[in-house]
Amino acid sequence: MNKLSLLISPVIQFLKTNYVNIIAGVILIAIFCFVFYVTTNSLKKLKTIIFSSYPFDLFFPQGGAWSIGYFFIVIIALGLLIFLLAKGDFYLKPA
Numbered sequence: 001m002n003k004l005s006l007l008i009s010p011v012i013q014f015l016k017t018n019y020v021n022i023i024a025g026v027i028l029i030a031i032f033c034f035v036f037y038v039t040t041n042s043l044k045k046l047k048t049i050i051f052s053s054y055p056f057d058l059f060f061p062q063g064g065a066w067s068i069g070y071f072f073i074v075i076i077a078l079g080l081l082i083f084l085l086a087k088g089d090f091y092l093k094p095a
Contacts, residue, residue, distance in 0.1 A: 015022065
């Protein structure tokens, strides 16, 4: 029984000290899952007969080259934004 309490006590201590971060993480994951669910449902409802030139199938893109390009553009833009915020010292702090 003593070995079990030695294993569980650090976990409980970790949860006590980081419960706010854990709750925030769970909420963010729930929001991302909800947005993904809404997005996939809206893609399922597209009428592909009307929009024959629209590059989506019922669920996923037909060709991967354009989506990979947009993915890299978004990653580069976000990386550049983070880099500029870090270099420009734009942190939330008092003036």
